[in-house]
Amino acid sequence: MSEPGRPPADAMTNPRADRVRDVAKLAGRSGRLKRSQFFLEGPAGVREALSAHRDCMDAGGSAVVEAVYASVECLKRYPELMELASHPASKLQIRVASEMVLSAMTDTVTPQGVVAVCNFVDVPLAEVLAAKPKLIAMLCRVQDPGNAGTVLRAADAAGADAVIFSNSSVDIYNPKAVRSTAGSLFHLPVVRGVELSDVVAAAKAAGMGVLAADGYGQLNLDLLQDESAARAFEQQIPDSQYVLEDPTLWLFGNEAQGLAGEEKALADHRVAVPVYGEAESLNLGTAATVCLYASARAQRRSN
């Protein structure tokens, strides 16, 4: 077992080694699907992956992290990586690799000193719904990896129970998407490759309301929030069209076109984040955050 500050002698130095090429192949979707693995780089992300791995192995689950490659400099600067990997439950050994090797693995201009190869962490939809979720975000046909990661991170911050990616969305294991999640990929259940109509049907069957985020929606998010606050203060209010405290599946659409007509039609309501200025809309990440926080706030107040 490696010890902090004492890198093993068998450092990887050949950027054309088979193992390096195997990691590099995970940059592409087909390479990832073939092995059900992805990579992430950088000390912050790898730390989150190693923590999740330790907790999962400790609980008798399967391995989250398959391998970690790091430069000597990185291990010196971030000794907690070695500590996390050396945890008895982890059964991991960090392989020391040259900067050339790390660079060849990830094809980034400025390699960040450490790369982890991880197993896919997504779970089946049924598992998510069986846990009686109160708040889920679903992304439909989202194309930009940065946006996908941003929404996952925001959903985590809002305390959502899961994030679902439709089968026509960008791959959440895309390196740029993984980076944008800032570790949230390991914090809450993720479902991928599912059909929107199947998800909506299952969520409704599980007792969830379904809201479509839509700039032209007939319900105003601020009004729903005010009604929710009014209920908390036991005010008399007219019947609300949607009770924000209820278990909710939020649908978010493609960054350029939003949700398509047939996608919106699946929801119980279309809800707009009000625009008070002259902007036509918010971008996907900011709109989703406002929606998810509105639900989180209402639900936590009613507990």
Add this chain to the structure above:
Amino acid sequence: MSEPGRPPADAMTNPRADRVRDVAKLAGRSGRLKRSQFFLEGPAGVREALSAHRDCMDAGGSAVVEAVYASVECLKRYPELMELASHPASKLQIRVASEMVLSAMTDTVTPQGVVAVCNFVDVPLAEVLAAKPKLIAMLCRVQDPGNAGTVLRAADAAGADAVIFSNSSVDIYNPKAVRSTAGSLFHLPVVRGVELSDVVAAAKAAGMGVLAADGYGQLNLDLLQDESAARAFEQQIPDSQYVLEDPTLWLFGNEAQGLAGEEKALADHRVAVPVYGEAESLNLGTAATVCLYASARAQRRSN
């Protein structure tokens, strides 16, 4: 005057012409500062610029747009560009240019068919404060152009009265920043190149409260929102530490480090967006959006 569907014969076809090089120089900060001009590309952004230009000229103001270059295809597809430019107040003529020329102007891989050269639109701080603003966002040492544009767009959506960029922030006229604003650069006053301490002093003198967005802040944004809702419902609540309905200057820090200690010290309070899940924080754009919408909602309810 050019007519829709009938491009003039003097189309620009030489990508090495002086005029093309002059536009290309606006991609760099020094080139922009030298001429107090910037460029933006794409039909959506140019449309916003042309609308702002027409309204400004109509009101007897100075020119927002100096020149527009477009491909024949783009003008056919977006006839409103020609209409906007041909407005009597506009005094503009769209120059037809080849794709090669447009590509040389903007150095983008996929040119979007139209480029506008615009004059700087920022205004002095004193002008903003003289208008008795209720909500201002200030970005301190923000480095990523996409983040800067995202916050400007979110501030516009939240109906903020102005956005201020500290002198150590990324240039809002950077092409990528301009693109991320999605036109909001022309919707609300922008102030740039100012010192944080000067802005805070002037804002306080103008009667504004100053809040620092800070993940470790002692005030919880959701609590402030609940107190604001309680006031709206005339509930008895204990004295609030900050009345969200009051005129507010929000400070947002660098995307990696947040606000520095001495920056936070200038604010009246440090306010955290609560994190309900395991995420360490929200990213800059999403956090700023939640803060600005919280203020906007409280202020509009109290009107």
